[in-house]
Amino acid sequence: MQSTYQNQHKHGLKAVRITGNEEISPNVYVISWERTVGFEPGQVIKITADPQEPPRIYSICSGNKEDEFYVLFNVKPAGILTPRLATMKPGEEIYVSEPYGSFSCDESPAHCIATGTGIAPFYSMIRSGKFNNKTLIHGVSYANQFYFEDFLQKELGNRYIRCCSRETNGVHFPGRITEYLLGRDELPKGDKYYLCGQALMVVEVRDLLIQKGIPYGQIYAEIFF
Amino acid sequence: MDTSKEPLFGKTLKELTLVVADLGLPKFTALQITDWLYKKPVGSIEGMSNLSKKNRELLAEKYDFGTVLPTKVQVSADGTKKYLFVTGKHQFIETAMIPDENRTTVCVSSQVGCKMGCLFCMTAKQGFQGQLSAGEIVNQIRSIDEAASVSNIVYMGMGEPFDNLDEVLKSIEILTSDWGFGMSPRRITVSSIGIVPAMLRFLQESEAHLAISLHTPFDEQRKSLMPVQIAYPIAEVVEELKKFDFSGQRRVSFEYILFKGLNDTALHVKELSRLLNGIKCRINLIRFHPVPGTPLVSPDEETILHFKTQLNDRGILTTIRASRGQDIYAACGLLSTKEQNKEM
Numbered sequence: 001m002q003s004t005y006q007n008q009h010k011h012g013l014k015a016v017r018i019t020g021n022e023e024i025s026p027n028v029y030v031i032s033w034e035r036t037v038g039f040e041p042g043q044v045i046k047i048t049a050d051p052q053e054p055p056r057i058y059s060i061c062s063g064n065k066e067d068e069f070y071v072l073f074n075v076k077p078a079g080i081l082t083p084r085l086a087t088m089k090p091g092e093e094i095y096v097s098e099p100y101g102s103f104s105c106d107e108s109p110a111h112c113i114a115t116g117t118g119i120a121p122f123y124s125m126i127r128s129g130k131f132n133n134k135t136l137i138h139g140v141s142y143a144n145q146f147y148f149e150d151f152l153q154k155e156l157g158n159r160y161i162r163c164c165s166r167e168t169n170g171v172h173f174p175g176r177i178t179e180y181l182l183g184r185d186e187l188p189k190g191d192k193y194y195l196c197g198q199a200l201m202v203v204e205v206r207d208l209l210i211q212k213g214i215p216y217g218q219i220y221a222e223i224f225f
Numbered sequence: 226m227d228t229s230k231e232p233l234f235g236k237t238l239k240e241l242t243l244v245v246a247d248l249g250l251p252k253f254t255a256l257q258i259t260d261w262l263y264k265k266p267v268g269s270i271e272g273m274s275n276l277s278k279k280n281r282e283l284l285a286e287k288y289d290f291g292t293v294l295p296t297k298v299q300v301s302a303d304g305t306k307k308y309l310f311v312t313g314k315h316q317f318i319e320t321a322m323i324p325d326e327n328r329t330t331v332c333v334s335s336q337v338g339c340k341m342g343c344l345f346c347m348t349a350k351q352g353f354q355g356q357l358s359a360g361e362i363v364n365q366i367r368s369i370d371e372a373a374s375v376s377n378i379v380y381m382g383m384g385e386p387f388d389n390l391d392e393v394l395k396s397i398e399i400l401t402s403d404w405g406f407g408m409s410p411r412r413i414t415v416s417s418i419g420i421v422p423a424m425l426r427f428l429q430e431s432e433a434h435l436a437i438s439l440h441t442p443f444d445e446q447r448k449s450l451m452p453v454q455i456a457y458p459i460a461e462v463v464e465e466l467k468k469f470d471f472s473g474q475r476r477v478s479f480e481y482i483l484f485k486g487l488n489d490t491a492l493h494v495k496e497l498s499r500l501l502n503g504i505k506c507r508i509n510l511i512r513f514h515p516v517p518g519t520p521l522v523s524p525d526e527e528t529i530l531h532f533k534t535q536l537n538d539r540g541i542l543t544t545i546r547a548s549r550g551q552d553i554y555a556a557c558g559l560l561s562t563k564e565q566n567k568e569m
Contacts, residue, residue: 044456057456102448103455199340200352202452206344207518216344216520217445221452225340225388225420 013051013095019068021088025144027075028117029086030061031094032068039064039099041124042222046097047071049084056081059196059222060099061120063127069096072120072147103194103222109133110192113177113205116140118197121222123148126155139163139177139201146172178204187212196222228313232291233270233284234262234367235360237395238404248283258284259404263367268292291360292368295320305550308369309565312337312361316354317562318383320365321555330377333365334560335393336384341418342452345440345482347516347554348383351563357384359395366400378408380415381436383560387415387423397431410434411474418453419462428469436509437462439479441488442496463500471505482511482558485524489532498539507542514548514556 020032039045041064046055062070075082088094103121105112112122112134119138125131136156140146143164152160163180164172173180181187193209195202202221210216236244241255254276261273270285297309306322314337321332337354339346365382366375378400380386386393397413399405410432417424418438428435439459441447447454471477479501483489497508510533513523524532529545536543550556 101456102444102458198352199338199342199349202342203349203352206342207350210518210520217449220448220455221342222455223340223342223452225385225453 013046013048013055013097015093016096018088018090018092018094020090021086023086024072024147027086028072028145028147029075030070030072031085031088032062032070033094033096035062035067035069037098040102040104041128041130042101042103042105042121043099044101044103044121044222045069045071045099047081047085048095049081049088051095053080055095055097057225059103059118059120059124061123061127063124063129065128072117072123074117101222103196103220105130105134105192105194107132108192109188109190110194111135111137111187112194112196113137114139114195115177115197115201116145117147118195118201118222118224119147121196122194123152126152131156135159135161137161137163137177137180139165139180139197141166143167143169143172177201178208181205181208181212184212187214189213189215191218193219194222195219197224199223199225227289230287230289232313232358232360233258233288234291235358235363235395235399236262237398238402244284244288248280248287250280250283254280256404262290263363263399263405264407266373292364293361294368298370299553299555301550301553301555303549303552305553305555306369306371307550307553307555307560308365309562310361310365310368312355312357314355317565318357318361318365319555319560319562320369320382321550321560322369322371323549323555324371328376329371329374330379331366331369331371331375332379332382332555333362334382334384335362335380335386335389337562337566339384340388341385343418343438344450345484345513345516345519345521346558347561348558350516350518351561351566354566356389357392359392359399362392362396363399363406366406376412378413379436380413381557383562385418385420387417387420387427390423390426394427394430397433401432411476414476414478416480418451419457419459420453421457421461421465424462425465432475434476434478435466436478436480437466439481439497439508440484442493442500446488460500463504467504476507477504478507478509480509480511482513483524483529483532484513484521485528487521489524489528491535494532494535494539497536498541501541507544508536510543510545511557512546512548514551514559516558 016033048055058071061072162172165176168174245254295308299307308320316337318334323330338351339348340353413433416436
């Protein structure tokens, strides 16, 4: 029944063959397949391993000029999709939708704030060359969750801020993103703020930004659901 | 409730048929059990008096009756009540009962917390803690003091119903089946922010009314109020709705919370009438009830009435929802169990 309603919607699913599936950090994978359509960095895609199961939505993390789509996912042990996805090998089939959504940055100066795998849409923007005037703030629990750290450090330099809540090493800000933002004397009021992550992080950071005088019309959020 | 055992409450007739088959009980026992679960005021397997003692013992070995009484009730000056329930995962949810002259409406929760992150909603502030089962949804109707007089049900409490669609559809099946509560689906309204694939499935698999949280017809403005706009723009939601026939008894309505100086202008009236052109619907205007940390305020009564008049003049049936239970935080957008869940 579920496949019926999925196919009726314009984000219907089609089968693709996996070209790669690499564990880049404990329980976190990057899965890839050939790109046959264009997309805007920041867009999402629906994925399922079984067309009878409801698909889940993931941000694309590859650049829009790359030959393959890349998607970053962490394995949720009680989940239906990700434990299976983690075991899949190149050549096997998954079912994906066309890219859609409008979580896209314009040329304005912006702060892009993410926790965990919420970094994916911003990584896509960076790899697509669409991250001028922008600062990336990434929050994680442990230092090995700073996915793509070497690349980001090289690309962004001091526009790449890492907040690590459960480990300290003198390099990363020791604490949560909210603590980092609270400690900032002033945030640029003319900037846009893009948030991506779990609902609670999004509402907490948004409230904090508003409290610090950022107009809510300049805050955009991509939520996981 | 014995949480070590599986609850019977919340199971469909089909599921109960499997339960009785598994226990080696006669097939008709399933229908007898639905009577006790959904039609009669008992709360234990022991109370299922038309089942033999032996069969009740067999059932009780593996199953619990499954209803849960509220742990707290608050009563508003206007008669609205807010009930607090504990879920099977030891989290809290809230339910509002709104009495009126001719009806008793129950506003049920479908999730613990919410993932949708709407700027104007108190439930969003607690993030998402979990899904409710169909039994936990229907229990919010079965286990309140007014259970026998409930006339209308709205899925407008905590959570996004279309993010828990399987359980929401199952709960509607229990509420509307002859073997269940036997309610008309026209007494049930499910409110959503418009997750399109789930909305389409809901429209196909249920006959209940639909309410869509609209709040502004403008794309950029809606993105800043409701992150879901990024994935499922309201224009797409409305485009899909136009493919369905709402000229009969089934109703689609749009909820519109008014925010002072933000979405209460003549421009919004014009764009709303353009957006909704060609769809038989109504707009339900809602007064904003301020939540902490949100820079939004409600316009004055004159503006609200003027907005309503302008929409009605353009041929869109528009009503203003009465604010109920505001003094006990039971009104629209104010439900939250953040503090209680922290304490668990």
